[in-house]
Amino acid sequence: MDVMPKWVDVIVVPLFSLFLAAFLSALLILAIGESPMAALKLMIEGTLFRSAGWGYMLYYTTNFIFTGLAVSVAFHAALFNIGGEGQAMIGGLGVALVCLFIPWPHWTLAIIGASIGAAIFGMIWAGLPAYLQAKRGSHIVITTIMFNFIAAGVLNFFLVDVLKPTGSMDPASANFPANTHLPTFQDLAGLIGFEKAFRSAPANVSFFIALFACVAVWYLIWRSSLGYEIRALGKSGPAARYAGVRPVKIIMITMMISGALCGMMAINTTQGESERLILNFTEGAGFIGIAVALMGRSHPLGVLLAALLFGFLYQGGAELALWTKIPRELIVVIQALVILFTGALSLMVRAPLERFFISMQRVNE
């Protein structure tokens, strides 16, 4: 049987999907009476031509790396973790509890503690649906959706009834102590003598943790025996079971890793940016993880690139909303189109490309 060259599958198909999404978005921008080229120029200038733009972009990217990796890890075991949003919310709760109630001497220790807190809380929140899937056969998509809503309720309860400082009207926790504040890119650039770079941009050191998570996930999936079992279960349940893989164990572990990654998103938003726990700090990043994972073909490198792309889109979208009459929601449309073309309609995108490249091969032979 003829197959496409691998590079087409890995590079051309996602790029072609992106091109289709961009083309339809351009039509939409034309339809509301703006110029697509001017919009693209504005997005690039506002994001890539100034360091603060980079600072915002990498801040969003950090979130999307975590959630994108989380969805990817679950994809490898053929599990669909749509509950990233809820796991991140509960992770934020973990970060807040760790930062508020443990007197940290220095941020380097606080970030380790907060990461562990976030990961454990996210793990627990993903572990329950995983248990229900593994032992009771409840569909993980439905349970994780339900757990998103329950998480929103839990977060709301903690912010309104427990963590809110007395006398405050805002549903938010108290500010975290100064020793837990993470250095931003601005602080880091100041250390090496560029005081003016990344001014007031929210990107912070958790970006490096996200990069480290990419490497760790790559090692886990492709270089460890656990990763092999995860992929085996994802490819074929019966075959994996026959080879001695225990599905219950793998489903539990995979989902808990996925939940831990989603939870760790909160160190960027909660400890790094707002420096207190607020409502809606996730801003849909859990769902964007799905688009990132699909676009990045569930590979950490792909996830990193897709997360950069979405970080660019989010920062660029904010620029558009500021300077033109294109609302920020345009980015949501682009995101939907990317999910549609790389995920649901992938056959439509792939089939013609496949035909083209296979015929090319024949000509060469």
Add this chain to the structure above:
Amino acid sequence: MIDFLTLLQVLDSSLRLATPLLLVCLAGLFSERAGIFDIGLEGKLLAAAFVSAAFAAITGSVWLGLLAGIFASILLSLLHGLASITLRGDQIISGVAINFLAAGLTVVIAQDLFGQGGRTPPLKSGGRFEPLNFPGATSSKEMGDAGPLMQLYSELLSGHSLLVYIALVTVPLSYFVLYKTRFGLRLRAVGENPAAVDTAGISVVGLRYSAVVIGGVLCGIAGAYIATSLQANFTKDMSAGRGFIALAALIFAKWRPWYALGACLLFGFFFAVDTRFQNILLPAWVLSGFLIFISLGLASYVWKKDYLDKVVLGGLALGVAIIALIIVTSVWQSGISSQVKIPVVFIQSLPYVLTVIVLAGFVGRAIPPKAGGRPYVKER
């Protein structure tokens, strides 16, 4: 104690809040019974709400709005059909994409058309579905003086918009179509065993498309209801997760039309209680007793189970017991029979918690249609 009229008012708003859930739930019922998972119900509801409100605002006719809303919802259904039936893509991913598409497009277009930050202008009288008052019903001013039966008639039965009654009629209609017609039998069969339907020479693709389109029509009516009847304009993200609650209700109802009515009314009741009563007070001993009962129940259930069951459910039991302990210690000063406020969010989360319990199969296991979520590939 609350009086009879207050109870009726709560039930009345339960019915109004249950209506969109019911229509969307039945939409999901048709789709999932035919083997197509539909996470995109939320998106279709939102798109229909926007399009109907926009058409009603521009043309001034609520009927044109309704038709346009249904049309928009059917378009998204066909997109879902194209992705998941014709192109055999992943149904979950397609649904997620549809939700985002609706969330983004509605605001972008609303902003372009009306320039009010993603809203439509308030609908004038011709652009809304007005409440239908039954003959002889008392007006709300004189409701206090009327007898209980009259109150029941005027408050609960009369005074809803036409779409509420349509939603209620849809339940027996769906039951009839699904269980008493040849089409319904085939539709259910295609969700359980599409290969058998195919062998009988009936088009699997055709049946699945018709199921998805029926779902589109129902979501369209639901969307028109929330934008032109429950409220009188479209606001950003106004579907507010109703599509997912309807999905929860569908599971709670175990994919059956009459149960769906019950589930949606129950969930509607939770929301009505939640909006009506800000503080729900219970004696501390009742609450902590209930929690300890659940905790003990879980603990006794896992007694002879696996290690994993012990860790997860035992941990859950421990957590519940700790909450009970916190409640007891917090009221220790004022005595065990003092009142404890139940957080509002608890009532809001109840539908989801109940759905998870049903899904877990501890109480009345819910088993989905067998072929759900898998595209049908003809054997070659």
